[in-house]
Amino acid sequence: MTLNQALALINSRKGNRAEGTYCLACGFEPLHLATLLRAHLLERLPDDRNVEVECGVYGDLPGNIQSAARLAACGCAVVLEWGDLDPRLGLRSSGGWSKEAKADLIAGCIERYARLEAAIVALAGRMPVALAPPSLPLPPIGNTIRAQSSVLELELERRLAGFLLRISRTSGVRVVERSRIEAPAAALDARMELIAGFPYTVPFASGLAARLVDVLCQPAPKKGLITDLDGTLWSGIAGEIGVDAVSWSQEHHTQTHGLYQQMLGHLASCGVLLAACSKNEMATAEAALARRDFFLSPESLFPVSANWGPKSASVGRILDTWNIAADAVVFVDDSPMELDEVQRAYPGMTCLAFPAKDPAAVWNLLGRLRDLFGKPELTEEDGLRQSSIRASAEVREMAADGGSSEFLRTLEGTVTLAWRVDSADKRPLELINKTNQFNLNGLRIGESDWQRLLERKDCVVAVVSYQDKFGPLGKIAVLLGSQLGPKVRVSHWVMSCRAFSRRIEHHMIDGLFRHCGAEEIEFAFEKTERNQPLREFFRAVGTRSGQDGEYRISRADFLASCGCLPHRLAE
Amino acid sequence: MNHEGILKTNTMNDIKDKVAQCFSSVFPNLRAEEIPSASQSSIAAWDSVAQVTLLSAVSEEFGLDFELDDFEQLVSYSLIVDCLESKLGHG
Numbered sequence: 189m190t191l192n193q194a195l196a197l198i199n200s201r202k203g204n205r206a207e208g209t210y211c212l213a214c215g216f217e218p219l220h221l222a223t224l225l226r227a228h229l230l231e232r233l234p235d236d237r238n239v240e241v242e243c244g245v246y247g248d249l250p251g252n253i254q255s256a257a258r259l260a261a262c263g264c265a266v267v268l269e270w271g272d273l274d275p276r277l278g279l280r281s282s283g284g285w286s287k288e289a290k291a292d293l294i295a296g297c298i299e300r301y302a303r304l305e306a307a308i309v310a311l312a313g314r315m316p317v318a319l320a321p322p323s324l325p326l327p328p329i330g331n332t333i334r335a336q337s338s339v340l341e342l343e344l345e346r347r348l349a350g351f352l353l354r355i356s357r358t359s360g361v362r363v364v365e366r367s368r369i370e371a372p373a374a375a376l377d378a379r380m381e382l383i384a385g386f387p388y389t390v391p392f393a394s395g396l397a398a399r400l401v402d403v404l405c406q407p408a409p410k411k412g413l414i415t416d417l418d419g420t421l422w423s424g425i426a427g428e429i430g431v432d433a434v435s436w437s438q439e440h441h442t443q444t445h446g447l448y449q450q451m452l453g454h455l456a457s458c459g460v461l462l463a464a465c466s467k468n469e470m471a472t473a474e475a476a477l478a479r480r481d482f483f484l485s486p487e488s489l490f491p492v493s494a495n496w497g498p499k500s501a502s503v504g505r506i507l508d509t510w511n512i513a514a515d516a517v518v519f520v521d522d523s524p525m526e527l528d529e530v531q532r533a534y535p536g537m538t539c540l541a542f543p544a545k546d547p548a549a550v551w552n553l554l555g556r557l558r559d560l561f562g563k564p565e566l567t568e569e570d571g572l573r574q575s576s577i578r579a580s581a582e583v584r585e586m587a588a589d590g591g592s593s594e595f596l597r598t599l600e601g602t603v604t605l606a607w608r609v610d611s612a613d614k615r616p617l618e619l620i621n622k623t624n625q626f627n628l629n630g631l632r633i634g635e636s637d638w639q640r641l642l643e644r645k646d647c648v649v650a651v652v653s654y655q656d657k658f659g660p661l662g663k664i665a666v667l668l669g670s671q672l673g674p675k676v677r678v679s680h681w682v683m684s685c686r687a688f689s690r691r692i693e694h695h696m697i698d699g700l701f702r703h704c705g706a707e708e709i710e711f712a713f714e715k716t717e718r719n720q721p722l723r724e725f726f727r728a729v730g731t732r733s734g735q736d737g738e739y740r741i742s743r744a745d746f747l748a749s750c751g752c753l754p755h756r757l758a759e
Numbered sequence: 760m761n762h763e764g765i766l767k768t769n770t771m772n773d774i775k776d777k778v779a780q781c782f783s784s785v786f787p788n789l790r791a792e793e794i795p796s797a798s799q800s801s802i803a804a805w806d807s808v809a810q811v812t813l814l815s816a817v818s819e820e821f822g823l824d825f826e827l828d829d830f831e832q833l834v835s836y837s838l839i840v841d842c843l844e845s846k847l848g849h850g
Contacts, residue, residue: 199784
């Protein structure tokens with residue numbers, strides 16, 4: 189994006205409703221970076237929206253970070269340059285590069301990093317932070333030729349790496365990968381730095397702004413991947429050449445399949461659901477998946493669907509088992525015909541070709557999968573998801589066989605209601621922002637708004653965990669609202685699809701009445717395309733809209749209609 | 760006017776149009792008829808940041824760099840147009 193394109197885009201959105209404010213904290217003059225950051229943010233928004241970018245003052249990066257933390261912003265881009273660590277590492281200083289100065293600037297970094305770290309940690313408690321490490325070259329103060337690293341440069345890089353490693357472990361801080369900044373020009377514009385205190389070329393500033401926005405405004409990660417087997421997970425057709433002859437190794441020149449298997453194993457370890465969908469005999473598929481040299485644990489694939497019917501039908505059954513929507517799923521197959529058939533049946537699904545004979549394209553596919561499934565932080569629940577999906581499928585199957593109330597008691601379940609939220613725990617907000625089916629109204633919350641809502645004196649919040657004899661599901665539901673006397677108004681209520689069919693929602697409302705001593709609960713309900721499960725719960729317990737359009741239920745009515753509460757309660 | 764003269768006039772008009780477009784981008788509240796007489800002293804929003812933004816936008820539009828001194832001296836629409844005509848050989 190050029191500067192003129194950015195200015196034109198910003199002017200075209202003048203007068204539109206502001207979607208929110210983002211902060212740009214840097215030690216240089218923000219100038220074109222602020223303009224380009226705003227324009228790249230606008231590109232992600234609908235045409236009728238606007239966004240503001242707030243900047244700080246020249247030369248005070250820690251102070252600007254502290255100021256940003258006081259704003260009600262959606263997120264903050266922090267851009268660090270060497271000159272922020274010591275002005276002698278920038279172009280505008282006249283401090284000298286003597287031997288003593290070099291020793292001093294190395295020593296000074298420790299204190300500077302500590303101050304920055306404290307400021308960024310505080311900021312990340314308020315809003316998501318995208319931190320860009322230095323992009324500009326160091327001044328030519330090494331004793332070596334430029335093609336050779338000097339000890340001084342390596343020492344500065346070492347301290348920077350240590351700082352980035354520490355800060356990246358802070359919840360809410362997302363470090364920008366420097367090598368991913370795509371720009372057709374070098375970073376440094378020495379002329380502009382000396383004229384105006386702005387150190388970047390415009391093309392580089394645009395690339396940096398784009399990456400900052402990528403990191404700040406990440407799309408919801410996909411939840412599951414359905415893979416074909418023959419020609420995709422391995423090379424060869426197992427039913428024709430035998431399960432021992434299919435391959436995925438360097439030795440057989442089929443390593444691209446081995447790389448893909450390793451990628452799926454990695455995704456599984458990050459909590460991504462995996463399933464197989466193959467036109468095959470089930471016995472053949474199972475025998476191949478049981479091979480001991482398989483890079484992927486066979487248990488990682490659930491369910492495995494192998495039959496001779498249309499793949500779209502198999503995909504439909506897998507989605508039912510997972511209980512997630514098609515647009516949260518990626519389908520990978522080497523056959524363009526199968527991809528087309530599934531894509532037509534599920535237009536929202538991401539269908540990707542497996543280009544087995546093109547190693548570069550496979551490498552790009554693996555990178556694409558990382559981007560589709562990547563998330564800023566892993567939670568404890570990510571490690572539980574696969575096993576709990578199996579357990580949920582079993583629970584649904586068993587519940588369908590034998591009467592549900594009695595059956596649910598046999599699960600020996602425990603519902604744990606936590607009436608407060610640890611600000612470092614990202615799971616509750618993740619649930620609110622990615623749950624679609626059991627969702628009161630589909631409303632999402634930004635991280636900074638989430639913190640502010642939790643700080644309200646009248647805030648009522650419940651985070652629910654569950655476990656039973658099949659194992660823990662982790663934190664699976666969140667309810668957020670406010671209390672005014674005997675009335676609780678619920679503004680957000682979500683529950684993971686993994687926890688359906690267990691009457692956990694009944695336990696939640698029962699717990700809410702008791703914890704708050706409330707006589708009535710009012711729900712900010714809105715019908716969405718997908719919140720049928722929540723509507724079914726409302727219908728079951730008799731929650732209805734009054735003449736004013738509000739949905740509410742009294743304690744007496746709930747107790748009369750709630751039925752059995754099959755689990756042990758812990759608070 | 761001969762053929763060469765017509766070409767030169769058109770090119771000079773192109774320069775003025777493109778500079779006016781840059782003014783509109785940087786000062787969106789400025790009316791089109793105000794641009795030819797615009798100067799740093801007549802536009803409140805024309806501060807040092809706007810000056811750098813304006814000359815960067817013009818620089819990008821014409822694919823040329825301004826000298827350090829230009830940032831001090833090019834403080835009106837007409838001065839910028841004159842400078843460009845000189846740099847582009849149309850003066």
